[in-house]
Amino acid sequence: MTAVAPQPRTLADPLEATSLPEILVHRARTTPGTIALRKKMLGRWKEYDWETYARRTAATMAGLRELGVEPGDKVAIHAENRPAWVFADLAIQAMGAISVGVYPTSPASEVEYLLSHSEAKVVIVEDEEQYDKTAEVRHLLPHLRHIVVVDPRGVRHDGDGTVLTLADVEAMGAGATIDELAEASARLASDDVAIIVYTSGTTGPPKGAMISHGNLMAAARSARGIYDVAADDDVLSYLPLCHIAERLISVVNAVGLGYRVNFGEGGDALLTDLGEVQPTFFVGVPRVWEKMLAAVEIRMGDASWLKRAVYRFWKSQGTRLARKRMRDAMNPFDHVWYALGWAMLYRSTRQKLGLMRVRNAVSGAAPISPAVLEYFWALGVPVREVYGQTENTAQATMTPAGDVRIGTVGVPVPGAEVRIDPATGEILTRGSGTFVGYYRNPEATAETVDSEGWLHTGDVGVIDGDGFLTITDRMKDIIITAGGKNISPSEIENKLKVSPFIREAIVVGDGRKYLTALIGIESDTVGNWATRKQIPYTTYADLSAKPEVEKLIADVVAEANVELAQVETIKAFRLLQKELDQEDGEMTATQKVKRAAIAAEFADLIDSMYKGA
Numbered sequence: 001m002t003a004v005a006p007q008p009r010t011l012a013d014p015l016e017a018t019s020l021p022e023i024l025v026h027r028a029r030t031t032p033g034t035i036a037l038r039k040k041m042l043g044r045w046k047e048y049d050w051e052t053y054a055r056r057t058a059a060t061m062a063g064l065r066e067l068g069v070e071p072g073d074k075v076a077i078h079a080e081n082r083p084a085w086v087f088a089d090l091a092i093q094a095m096g097a098i099s100v101g102v103y104p105t106s107p108a109s110e111v112e113y114l115l116s117h118s119e120a121k122v123v124i125v126e127d128e129e130q131y132d133k134t135a136e137v138r139h140l141l142p143h144l145r146h147i148v149v150v151d152p153r154g155v156r157h158d159g160d161g162t163v164l165t166l167a168d169v170e171a172m173g174a175g176a177t178i179d180e181l182a183e184a185s186a187r188l189a190s191d192d193v194a195i196i197v198y199t200s201g202t203t204g205p206p207k208g209a210m211i212s213h214g215n216l217m218a219a220a221r222s223a224r225g226i227y228d229v230a231a232d233d234d235v236l237s238y239l240p241l242c243h244i245a246e247r248l249i250s251v252v253n254a255v256g257l258g259y260r261v262n263f264g265e266g267g268d269a270l271l272t273d274l275g276e277v278q279p280t281f282f283v284g285v286p287r288v289w290e291k292m293l294a295a296v297e298i299r300m301g302d303a304s305w306l307k308r309a310v311y312r313f314w315k316s317q318g319t320r321l322a323r324k325r326m327r328d329a330m331n332p333f334d335h336v337w338y339a340l341g342w343a344m345l346y347r348s349t350r351q352k353l354g355l356m357r358v359r360n361a362v363s364g365a366a367p368i369s370p371a372v373l374e375y376f377w378a379l380g381v382p383v384r385e386v387y388g389q390t391e392n393t394a395q396a397t398m399t400p401a402g403d404v405r406i407g408t409v410g411v412p413v414p415g416a417e418v419r420i421d422p423a424t425g426e427i428l429t430r431g432s433g434t435f436v437g438y439y440r441n442p443e444a445t446a447e448t449v450d451s452e453g454w455l456h457t458g459d460v461g462v463i464d465g466d467g468f469l470t471i472t473d474r475m476k477d478i479i480i481t482a483g484g485k486n487i488s489p490s491e492i493e494n495k496l497k498v499s500p501f502i503r504e505a506i507v508v509g510d511g512r513k514y515l516t517a518l519i520g521i522e523s524d525t526v527g528n529w530a531t532r533k534q535i536p537y538t539t540y541a542d543l544s545a546k547p548e549v550e551k552l553i554a555d556v557v558a559e560a561n562v563e564l565a566q567v568e569t570i571k572a573f574r575l576l577q578k579e580l581d582q583e584d585g586e587m588t589a590t591q592k593v594k595r596a597a598i599a600a601e602f603a604d605l606i607d608s609m610y611k612g613a
Contacts, residue, residue: 008182015221019194019213020255021057021094021185023220027258028054028178034231036254037083039263040273048083051178056083058181060091060166062173067122067146067164071096074118074196078102078111078134079126081237082263084150084166086251088124089195089241093213094184099195100208101242104130105582110206112137114198118208118439119143124166128154131163190214196439197244197390200588208439211244215393218415218432219248220256225414226398227360233259233280234357238270244390245365249283271295274354281360286368286497289383292353293375294500294525299352301528314345318378326377326404338380346380355381362386364394366592367471369494370406377404385409387471388433391448392416392455395433397469408468419454420463426475427461428454460488477595479510485567487515492568495560500525501552504580506598507570508606514571516609518602519553520580526552541577550575572609576602 008025017023027036032051039046048056069075075092077099079085092099100118102111104126111133115123121143125131131149135157138144149155150166157163194213198206235254239246254261259281264273270288284292300311321338324330330338338346350356363373364386376383384401387409388394396418399410412418416431430453437445449455460472472478473488480486489507496505496517504520523540526549530537537543553575561569580586585597599606 006186008179008186014258015217015224015256017217018190019093019185019188020216020220020252021090021181021188023255024050024054024057024090025178025182025185027255031231031258034258035260036258037086037261037263039083040265040276045262045276053083053087054178054181055176056087056170057090057094058176058178059170059173060087061095061181061184062176063169063171064091064097064122064173065095066172067148067169069095069097069122073097073122074100074120076100076102076115076118076120076123077242078104078106078123078130079150080104080266081239081241081246081250082150084124085241086261088166089251090255093194094181094188096184096188096192098193098210101195101197101240101247103240103242103582105240106133107583108133108136112140113205115141115144117205118196118198122146122148124148124150127151131155131157188213190217191436193436195247197242197247199390200592207441207444209390210436210439211390211393212436215433215435216252217256219393219395220252222395222413222415222433223248223253224257227253227257227281228401229253229257229259229281229360231258231260233359234262234277235259235281235283236262236264236273236277236279236354238264238266238273239283239285243365244388244394245283245285248394249281271354275352276354278351278354278357280357282355282358283362283364284383285365286363286372286494287366289363289368289372289376290497290503293372293498294522296349296353297500298525298528301532310344314341315375315378317341318346318380319374322374322377322380325380325382326406328402342380349379350381355379358382360384364388367473367490367494369498371495371498373406377406387469388413388429389455389457391435391457392429392431393433393435395431396427396429396457405468408464408470410469411467418463418469420461421456424475425460425462425472427457427459427469427471429457430454479507479515481509481515481567482511482513483567487568492560492564492570493517495563496556496570499556499560501529501556504576504593506593506595508599508609512610515568516606517557517570517573518576518598518605519557519573520576521549521553523579540579544575544577574602574605574609576605 011026014023014026027050033049035047036050036053037048075097077088089099102114134147147163148166148169152165191212193210195211196208198208237250250261262277321334361381361383363383373383384399386398388396395413395416397410398413418429434455458475460475462470473490478486479489492507493505496502501522503522506518507515509515521544535548557570
C-alpha cells in the first residue's frame with residue numbers, strides 16, 4: 001500500500017504548529033502584506049512582507065533540492081545577519097535537512113572543523129572573505145559538494161560548477177510556491193533535528209548541539225508567556241545568528257510571535273542602527289550593555305559642569321524610582337517625578353542609545369554586573385536577566401516583569417524545571433527545550449543529560465524560597481586557593497568591569513596563595529581620559545603601558561576591593577598590552593574569555609604577580 005503524504009493544515013493558533021516553516025506558511029496566508037523583515041542597504045531600508053519571506057524561503061528550498069540536498073543532510077550558513085540568512089535557515093529546516101550556523105568571525109581553521117565535523121554537504125557563505133576561508137580548507141572537506149555565495153563580488157574560482165551564487169540557487173527554485181513549502185513542512189516531525197548549534201568551545205573543540213523542531217516550538221511557546229510583543233514590535237538583529245540567543249530572537253520568536261526583525265549595517269554601526277530602528281524589544285549580552293554605559297560616561301566626561309550636575313541628580317533619582325519599578329510599586333507622584341526626569345535626562349539619553357522605545361529588554365549569555373543593570377533601570381530601561389544554554393534551547397529561567405530582583409536570573413520559564421544538585425551545587429534543568437544530544441558524540445550527551453532527563457548545566461547556583469535562581473559561577477571556573485577557599489571569579493570580574501575604564505578582567509589564583517587579575521582597558525574611555533589629561537599615546541599597547549593609566553586602573557581595583565571579603569581581594573594586577581581577539585583564540589564569538597588559552601598565553605605575566613609568594 002502506498003503511504004499517504006501528510007497534508008498541510010489550517011492553524012487556529014500559529015503556535016500549534018509542528019515547525020517554524022509551518023508557521024511561516026500560516027503568516028504568509030493570513031497576513032501576507034504585513035512587514036516581517038527590514039534590511040538597510042546603501043543607506044535605505046528595504047522591506048520584506050510575510051508573503052515575500054515565504055516565497056523566498058520556498059525558492060531557496062527548491063534550489064537546494066536541485067543541488068542534491070536531501071532530508072537529514074547538513075547545510076551550513078557562514079554569513080552576517082541578513083534576510084538571506086533566515087530564508088536559507090527556514091528553507092533548510094522545511095525540507096527536512098539540518099541547518100548549521102558558522103560564526104562570521106571564525107578563522108579558516110575553525111571553519112574547517114565545523115564543516116568537517118557536521119559533514120556539511122553545502123555551505124552558504126557571505127562574500128569573498130568567507131568564501132576564501134572555505135576555499136583554503138576545501139581539500140579537507142570530503143562531504144562538501146557546493147559553495148553558495150551571497151555576494152560574489154571578487155570571488156575567484158575554477159568554474160567547475162561547484163561554486164554558485166545564492167541568486168543562482170533561488171533561480172533554480174523560482175517556480176516553487178508557498179503550497180510546496182506547506183507540503184514540505186507537513187512532513188516534518190516534532191522530534192526531527194532542525195538545527196545544529198555549535199557551543200563556544202571555551203574548554204575544548206566545539207560540540208554540535210542538535211536542536212529539534214519540537215525544541216524550537218517549545219521556545220516560541222515559552223516566549224509568548226514571557227514577552228509582551230505583537231506584530232508592530234521591532235527588534236534589531238545584530239548578535240551572530242548562529243548563536244542560540246539571536247536565533248531565538250530573530251528567527252524562532254519572530255516567526256512564532258510575528259514581530260518585525262531589522263537588519264542594520266552591523267559591526268561598529270550598532271549605535272547608528274539602534275538610533276534608526278529604536279527597537280521596542282532589545283537583547284544584549286553583558287558586553288553590549290557595558291559598552292553603552294561607557295559611551296554615556298564618555299559623553300558626560302566631556303559635558304559642561306551644569307550637564308554633569310543634571311546627569312548625576314536625575315540618575316540618582318532614577319535609581320531610587322527603579323527600586324519601585326522593579327516591584328511594580330510606583331505611586332502617582334513617582335510617575336510624575338519620573339516624567340520630569342524623562343524630560344530632563346532619560347529621554348535624550350535613551351534616544352541617543354537607541355533605547356527610547358524599548359519595552360522589553362533582556363541581558364543574557366553571560367553574567368552581568370548588578371551595577372550595570374541598576375544603571376539602565378535608572379534610565380527607565382527595564383533590563384531583565386534570562387538564563388539558558390544552547391543545550392536547553394535557552395529555556396531555563398527569566399526574571400518576571402513585576403518582580404525584578406537584581407543579582408538573580410529569575411524563575412523557571414513555562415515548560416521548564418530547575419533544581420540544584422544537593423551534592424555538587426550544580427544547576428540542573430529539564431523540560432521540552434532539552435536538546436536531542438551532541439552530534440557524533442554520544443559519550444558527551446550521556447554525561448550532560450542523565451537518565452531522568454535532567455540537563456547538567458555545568459553552572460553552580462542557589463534557589464531561594466521564592467524559586468529565584470542565583471548563579472554563582474561555572475563549575476570549571478571556580479578558583480580554589482592554596483588555602484582551600486572557593487572563590488567565584490565572575491563576581492569579582494563584574495565588580496571590575498562595571499568601571500567604564502575596564503573592558504576585560506580575568507581573575508587568577510587557582511592553587512595560589514592570593515588572587516590577581518589580568519586587565520584589558522577600554523580603549524575608547526581610557527583614550528578619552530588620556531586626551532583630557534593631555535597624556536600622549538599612539539597604540540593600545542602604548543596607552544596600556546602609561547604609568548598614569550596603571551594608576552587609574554589601580555584606583556578602580558582598590559575601589560572594588562573595598563566591597564570584597566579579604567580572601568577575594570585582588571592583590572596584584574597586570575594590564576594586557578593587546579585587545580583580546582577571537583581570531584587569536586582568546587575569546588569566543590560571543591565575547592567570552594577562553595580562560596585556559598589566556599592562562600597559557602600570558603603565563604609569564606601571571607607568574608610575575610606571584611614572584612616571592
